[in-house]
Amino acid sequence: MDKSAESKSANELGVRLLSASILILLLVLVLIYGDITGVKVITLLASGFCFYEYFNMAFKDESYLNFKWIGAGTGVFLVFVNMTAESEYFYGAVTVSLLVLFIFYLYQAAQRAEIYFEELATTVLGILYITFFMGCFPLVRNLTHGLHWVFLMLIISWGSDLGGYALGKLMGTKKLLEIISPNKTIEGALGGILLSVVAVLLYRFSFFLELRPVEGVFLAVVGSLCAQCGDLFESFLKRHFHAKDSSSLIPGHGGMLDCIDSVFFVAPFLYVYVNYLWR
Numbered sequence: 001m002d003k004s005a006e007s008k009s010a011n012e013l014g015v016r017l018l019s020a021s022i023l024i025l026l027l028v029l030v031l032i033y034g035d036i037t038g039v040k041v042i043t044l045l046a047s048g049f050c051f052y053e054y055f056n057m058a059f060k061d062e063s064y065l066n067f068k069w070i071g072a073g074t075g076v077f078l079v080f081v082n083m084t085a086e087s088e089y090f091y092g093a094v095t096v097s098l099l100v101l102f103i104f105y106l107y108q109a110a111q112r113a114e115i116y117f118e119e120l121a122t123t124v125l126g127i128l129y130i131t132f133f134m135g136c137f138p139l140v141r142n143l144t145h146g147l148h149w150v151f152l153m154l155i156i157s158w159g160s161d162l163g164g165y166a167l168g169k170l171m172g173t174k175k176l177l178e179i180i181s182p183n184k185t186i187e188g189a190l191g192g193i194l195l196s197v198v199a200v201l202l203y204r205f206s207f208f209l210e211l212r213p214v215e216g217v218f219l220a221v222v223g224s225l226c227a228q229c230g231d232l233f234e235s236f237l238k239r240h241f242h243a244k245d246s247s248s249l250i251p252g253h254g255g256m257l258d259c260i261d262s263v264f265f266v267a268p269f270l271y272v273y274v275n276y277l278w279r
Contacts, residue, residue: 018251019250019251019253020253023250023259027042027154030042031147031150031151032147036138036141036142036146039137039138039141039150040083040084040138042137043079043083043134043135043137043138044076044079044080044083046134046256046260047075047076047079047130047131047134048072048076049247049249049255049256049257050130050134050246050256050257050260051071051072051075051076051126051130052072052247053246053247053249053255053256053257054071054072054126054129054130054237054246054257055067055068055069055071055072055123055126056068056246056247057237057238057241057243057246058071058122058123058126058241059071059119059122064119066104066108067108067116067119067123070100070101070104070123071101071123071126071127074097074100074101074123074127075126075127075130075131077093077097078090078093078094078097078127078131079130079131079134079135081093082131082135083135083138097127098124101120101123101124102120105119105120129264132268133264133265133267133268134264134267136267136268136270136271137150137153137263137267139267139271139275140153140267140270140271140274143271143274143275144274145208145210148207148208148210148211149270149274151203151207152200152203152208152211152219152223152270153223153263153266153267153270154263155196155199155200155203156196156199156200156219156220156223156224156227156266156270157223157227157230157260157262157263157266158262159192159195159196159198159199159200159220159224160192160193160195160196160223160224160227160228160262161192161227161231161262162192162195163188163191163192163193163194163195163196163224164184164188164189164191164192164228165188166191166195167187167188167190167191167192167194168183168184168185168187168188168191169188171187172185172186172187172188173185173187174186174187176188176189177232179239180232180235180236180239181231181232181235181239184228184231184232184235189228192224192227192228193220193221193224193225196220196221196223196224196227197216197217197220197221197224199220200216200217200219200220200223201213201216201217201220204216215278219270219273222269223266223269223270226262226265226266226269227262227263227265227266228262229265230261230262230263230264230265230266231261231262233261233264233265234246234257234258234261234264245258246258
């Protein structure tokens with residue numbers, strides 16, 4: 001590698017580290033001092049960015065502007081209702097939202113003389129993907145020892161990302177799922193699991209003694225696998241939409257979806273385990 005390439009790589013790494021450090025510091029402060037309200041505000045804001053990015057990737061052409069905004073608007077509305085209302089109201093909101101979407105697509109078919117079935121399926125997938133997975137974030141915070149579980153959720157997700165990136169770069173040779181993500185390797189996947197286990201155990205012995213070590217290892221291993229599946233699923237979407245990143249919102253990291261895709265799959269796993277299986 002020549003000096004200019006090395007300098008560029010170092011600058012990119014510096015930008016990634018700086019933006020990540022600022023975001024993590026702000027997030028930790030909100031989580032500690034903002035209680036459940038802070039988590040809900042963060043979830044709603046992040047959802048807005050995620051919906052914007054998803055529908056921006058899905059509907060690039062200007063002629064699809066109405067498709068983009070009705071999808072994003074419906075999604076943000078459902079996230080808001082999910083966090084602020086009782087479950088029966090959320091069911092009603094989902095039903096009404098689907099009714100509105102179906103009528104909208106019938107109207108588009110009548111106006112443009114075209115059946116937009118794939119566009120409808122893409123819209124419903126995006127709404128389900130972001131609304132229900134992000135809706136688990138406040139649920140995790142509401143659990144007993146909720147703040148610890150939220151921190152573990154983030155530690156598992158980002159530990160898995162960092163471990164996978166580091167070990168994959170150092171010694172990754174065997175491709176994991178090349179058709180979806182050409183740079184992911186089996187060695188990187190193992191590195192993600194390893195760092196998640198170490199990070200969770202460090203957190204357990206430092207702050208969360210109520211968690212048994214064997215449970216910590218179990219949650220780290222399964223959680224890391226979930227995190228990697230979440231990352232792969234977003235790569236699956238980007239490959240389909242022919243996008244490198246979901247957006248350029250966060251310097252050095254891409255979009256909001258790129259930063260929290262792994263958390264999407266960890267949150268429901270952690271919530272179900274703790275709510276139904278943890279003593």
